[in-house]
Amino acid sequence: MRVGLIGCVKTKRATPGPAMDLYLSALFNGRRKAVEASCDSWFILSAKHGLLQPTEIIEPYDLALTSLSRTQQELWSQNVVQSLVASLGDLNGFIFEIHAGSEYRNFGVIDGLQRLGATVINPTVGLTFGEQLRFYRSSVVMLDMPTHLSPSRLGGSLHADVDRFYRSLAELSDAVGGARALSRCTGRMEWPVRGVYFIFEPDEMRADGVTQRVVRVGTHALGASSSTLWGRISQHRGVPGGSTPGGGNHRGSVFRRHVGSAILASGDWPSSIAATWGVGNNATQETKKMEYPLEVAVSQRIGEMSVICLPINDPPSRASLRGIVERGAIGLLSRATRESLDTPSLTWLGRSSDRESIRSSGLWNVNHTDDDYDNTFFDHLDELVNQTVQRH
Structure with a gap:
């Protein structure tokens, strides 16, 4: 035996x-x-x-x-x-x-x-x-495919591409010690200066029922900006302490704004908050105080999510590798949702979003969700993941 x-x-x-x-x-x-x-x-x-x-x-x-x-x-x-x-x-x-x-x-x-x-x-x-x-x-490799994606049932290259993407993320996760819960992330942790981040929600799974589904892809400083990867992630996570503990600034994070809008639509919130949420690039202290309970709810929701980062330390540029990987991943995952390969759960908060691009893509993203992906982005992704694996 x-x-x-x-x-x-x-x-x-x-x-x-x-x-x-x-x-x-x-x-x-x-x-x-x-x-x-x-x-x-x-x-x-x-x-x-x-x-x-x-x-x-x-x-x-x-x-x-x-x-x-x-x-x-x-x-x-x-x-x-x-x-x-x-x-x-x-x-x-x-x-x-x-x-x-x-x-x-x-x-x-x-x-x-x-x-x-x-x-x-x-x-x-x-x-x-x-x-x-x-x-x-x-x-x-053939046995590693979920049963519903076995070779005899592959409808086209999209299935294989999505599996390839998630295998690369799994290798990245193993190399960096796993995804980090956003609620526990701090600036004292080791973060790449620049890179692309992939966010997961605890109850959002791929069709295999085992693998967590990516719900947001993002990067930072593609233009003339000095922001760091941790700086961007901390904006999304919110403020753990200070004068507004557990709050945050949705006007500085489009991710927070979209999550907050979905929470507003799915719950019984005062109309006064709905009237100001996402309006303008700044707000009075009175408005911020009124919006504070929703900022806390957003922080709690995002804090339950986890993140994996792919280091890509290239200079700010629209043609940067970070932009290529971000656009390719969003295009791939959006198409996978539209073609019913990996769809959001029935209880996914994003279904209550006021943005059709979020609802139809299954991602907390609005840019690039209608773009088709270029297969060549896999060459960059695989090489960058391999470099990270070798460093660890």
């Missing part, structure tokens, strides 16, 4: 669910597809829980095996081997295929299995992070 063991990853869904669907990572997905294709059964190696059945329901957690002492890692390894015996019985003659980092293998798991008569195989031993991703992509 051949049994797969795959290591967990840092990036996880925000809500409880089956262990096999909790982890959001191109690396984890590659490992999972590999063992589903080659093994009779498989388990997940969790830093917190030890051995997990794929269907076991667990809460999200934040614990890395590397944060444990050597003694703790050895005890963890002993527990994993004991759990395998409890689940499978006599392991003599079993073949275990391990897809996990050295911390999951080298503190007693391999030795323990071999002492019990099992054979242990590690197909990616010695490979770098980037090499592992390429290994899984080349060996299970």
Whole structure:
């Protein structure tokens, strides 16, 4: 009998669910597809829980095996081997295929299995992070597609292009340590000086029901501006403290303005706020005070979202790579929504937007949503993601 063991990853869904669907990572997905294709059964190696059945329901957690002492890692390894015996019985003659980092293998798991008569195989031993991703992509690329996008059902290149886009984002996410919750973002974190950001909402999923759907793509300083990527993101996030804690300035963030307009349309808000929201580039203190409750609601909504940034440190220019990637991604994702490939959930707030471009594109974007995408933008995207992977 051949049994797969795959290591967990840092990036996880925000809500409880089956262990096999909790982890959001191109690396984890590659490992999972590999063992589903080659093994009779498989388990997940969790830093917190030890051995997990794929269907076991667990809460999200934040614990890395590397944060444990050597003694703790050895005890963890002993527990994993004991759990395998409890689940499978006599392991003599079993073949275990391990897809996990050295911390999951080298503190007693391999030795323990071999002492019990099992054979242990590690197909990616010695490979770098980037090499592992390429290994899984080349060996299970067709299996890695969601069932509804299997080759026999591909209606055209759009399906393959959207999958390619999300695979690139998954690689980027793995390289940078996962998406960051906007409510927890601070200027003390490490941010690229310039780049493109991709925003996700917790309950907005692709048609596969597993992958989070991008809901906004953006950049900054394409013209003569000295703004930084963090500066732009912090404008969207709002103000955590100061004299207006939890508020923000929607007149300095078109993203906030659109989210606020949708909140206005979907709730019972005073007409006085609706009359001034989004009007002008500035407002009196009296108006800002009146609008403050809605600014707080906007900050809370955006704070629930998460962001991944792609570093692209090129000079401000309409022809910059940042602009190419932003326009290409928006055009691709908008078309995917219009052709019903990845559509917003029925409860997506953007459905209440007063902007048709937001409602029809499934994105909190109004520019470039009617543009067609140029396939060549993938060449730039793939190269930029690869550069980020290599740096990490």
